[in-house]
Every structure is written in structure tokens, then in C-alpha cells.
Amino acid sequence: MRVTMQNLYTNNVHSMQNTTAAVARLNQMLSTGMSILRPSDDPIGTVRVMASQRDLASVEQYVKNIDSLSTSMDRAETYLSGMVDLQQRMRELSVATNNSSLSEEDRAAYALEMEELLKSMVDMVNAKDDVGNSLFSGNSVDKVTVGTDAAGRYVYQGDSKQREVQTSASSWMTANVTAEAFLFSNASQDLLNQTLDYVAVLKDPSLAPGDPAFQAASVDMQAALNDTLDSINSAITEMGGKQNSLSLAKGSHEEMVLFNKQVIGETQELDYAKATAEFNVKLTSLKVTQQTFVQISQLTLFNNL
Structure with a gap:
């Protein structure tokens, strides 16, 4: 040729x-x-990398959701624990004031402390997160959880809805607890208004331990404290269980993050x-x-x- x-x-x-x-x-x-600059360089490897990248993005989002949810629960649990401490002091005062040897001035002094505890309790119920959303108002995060009506009685201003956060491909977790559930859904009168009533009795010079009206208010105060403490402790216990579940889920997700990064690296890194x-x-x-x-x-x- x-x-x-x-x-x-x-x-x-x-x-x-x-x-x-x-x-x-x-x-x-x-x-x-990178060893793969275009899909045609390694079609099978490209598909593997794309699948791993999608899975990685999803898992990393679940980890972010878990971190955010865990932080929110930590904040809520801190306030709930604070409410428990306040109620323990309220219980001490309600027992101390049911004493016939106390003078009118003594009962008035206890009433003032009880009022301060009530104010602190309301402040905690109306707590907000770091961006200004109410913690215990359900999905009505832009509303103050508890306010007062025209008569000066405390009323719940949120809703009863639960916020759900996705923590895995098939799992969702409730993100909040409402003041309606732990304050306004008990068999007894809610603790806030019951405390108002008890303070009024303590300030009334015509009433003293032994009087039927005083005794009724004292019994109602104890019932409200018992019910509310049970509700709040139950919420704290439930949050503790959820935190454990979140910790386990996060650990599993972090292992998947490492696995996907390894697959991507082994497939396309040079x-x-x-x-x-x-x-x-x-x-x-x-x-x-x-x-x-x-x-x-x-x-x-x-x-x-």
C-alpha cells in the first residue's frame, strides 16, 4: 500500500x-x-456516585433535623424542669399556709411570694426559642402561649397541633409539647388560675385555716399542683425517651454519611x-x-x- x-x-x-x-x-x-470528569468516562461509576450523593444529601438533612429537634427539646425540657422547681416551692407554701397559728400578716406575706412564683411560672410557660417562636403554643408559634382575659383569668392562646419532624426516610417525631396539654387538660382547674384563687383566699382577712372556704381552696390548690406536676413530669420523661431515640438515629445516620462519602471517594477520586x-x-x-x-x-x- x-x-x-x-x-x-x-x-x-x-x-x-x-x-x-x-x-x-x-x-x-x-x-x-477526580477521575470522572464526564458521565461518559465511567457510566456505571457516575450512576453510583449520583445515587450516593442523593442518599448523602438526605441523610445529612436528617442529621440537621435531629440536631435542631434535640436542641428544641433541650430548651423545652429546661423550662419544664424550672416549672417543676417552682411548683415544689408552691407546694411548700400551700402546706405552710394551711396552719391555724399563722397571723393575717403571715398569710399575706406568703400570698406575695406565691404571686411572684406565679409570675415566674407564667414567664416560663410563655418561653420562646432563639428565633422568637413560642415553645409551648403548638403550631401557633407567633402567639404568646398564655394571656389573660377581660376578667384577669389566664387563658391558653395557642392550639393543640403537634409539629412533626422527619428523622429518617420512614420516621417522624413530635417536636413539641403544648401548655394546653400539661396545664389546661387536667382534671383539676389549671394551676395558674387555681393559684390566683388561692392567693385571693390568703389575702382575705375574713378567711383562715379551718374555714370551709379556705379548706376548699387549699384542697383545690393541692389537686392542681399534683395534676400539673404529673403532667409535666410525664412530658419530661417522654422527652428523655425521644432524646435517646434521636441519639441512636443520629449515630446511625453519621455512619451512613461516612459510608456514602467513602463510596463517592472510591468511585471518583483520582x-x-x-x-x-x-x-x-x-x-x-x-x-x-x-x-x-x-x-x-x-x-x-x-x-x-
Whole structure:
């Protein structure tokens, strides 16, 4: 078969173009640290990487949800524990004031302390998170949880809805507890209004321990304290269980994050030693091809005469 000068010229041009493209591709791989620059480089690997990246994004979002939920529960639990402490002092005062040896002035002094405890209790019930959302008002996070009506009685201003947060592909967890549930859904009168009533009895000079009206108020106060403490302790216990579940779920998700990152890395990260060696070989080949091309391009028929 006869090889013409045009054939030699064209073959050398093609060879340089192919080698230049290979050198450029290897250089880009070395620059990015990735062995897959386009899907056609490794279709199966590309599909594997895309699937792992989707799974990674989902799992990382679950971890963020868990962290946010755990922080919210920690904050709510702190306030609920504070309410328990306040109620323990309220119980001490309600027992101490049911004493016939107390003077009118003594009962009035206890009434003042009870009022301060009530104010602190209301402040805790109306607690907000770091962005200003009410913690215990259900989904009505923009409303103050507890307010007062025209008669000065405490009323719940939120709703009874529960916020659900997704913690895995198939799991959701309730994110909040409402003041309606732990204050206004007990068999006894809610503790806030019951405390108002008991303070009024303590301040009434015509009433003293032993009087039927005083005794009734004292019994009602104890019942409200018992019911509310049971409700709040139940909420705290439930939160503790949820926190344990969240911790386990987060640990599992973090393992999946590491696994997916490993799969992505093993599939698309570059073997620098192998790529560098191949780059040097291709670069040397390109230089040789260029030198050959220069020599061939200068040849004419007169060189053979």
C-alpha cells in the first residue's frame, strides 16, 4: 500500500490532536482530583456516585433535623424542669399556709411570694426559642402561649397541633409539647388560675385555716399542683425517651454519611500516582509526535534526489 506525504501529515496531525486531548484531560483530572470528569468516562461509576450523593444529601438533612429537634427539646425540657422547681416551692407554701397559728400578716406575706412564683411560672410557660417562636403554643408559634382575659383569668392562646419532624426516610417525631396539654387538660382547674384563687383566699382577712372556704381552696390548690406536676413530669420523661431515640438515629445516620462519602471517594477520586505516571507518558509521547511532525512537514520530493 502506498503511503503518501499527505497520509503521513494527516496521521501525525490526528496523533497530536489525540495526545493533546489526553494530556489536557489528565491535567484536568490532576487539577480537580477526580477521575470522572464526564458521565461518559465511567457510566456505571457516575450512576453510583449520583445515587450516593442523593442518599448523602438526605441523610445529612436528617442529621440537621435531629440536631435542631434535640436542641428544641433541650430548651423545652429546661423550662419544664424550672416549672417543676417552682411548683415544689408552691407546694411548700400551700402546706405552710394551711396552719391555724399563722397571723393575717403571715398569710399575706406568703400570698406575695406565691404571686411572684406565679409570675415566674407564667414567664416560663410563655418561653420562646432563639428565633422568637413560642415553645409551648403548638403550631401557633407567633402567639404568646398564655394571656389573660377581660376578667384577669389566664387563658391558653395557642392550639393543640403537634409539629412533626422527619428523622429518617420512614420516621417522624413530635417536636413539641403544648401548655394546653400539661396545664389546661387536667382534671383539676389549671394551676395558674387555681393559684390566683388561692392567693385571693390568703389575702382575705375574713378567711383562715379551718374555714370551709379556705379548706376548699387549699384542697383545690393541692389537686392542681399534683395534676400539673404529673403532667409535666410525664412530658419530661417522654422527652428523655425521644432524646435517646434521636441519639441512636443520629449515630446511625453519621455512619451512613461516612459510608456514602467513602463510596463517592472510591468511585471518583483520582489515583494521583497512576494519573501522574500516565500524564508523563502522554506528555513525552506528545513531544515525540510534535518533533516527528516538524520533520515530516519539512520533507519534499527533492530530499530524495
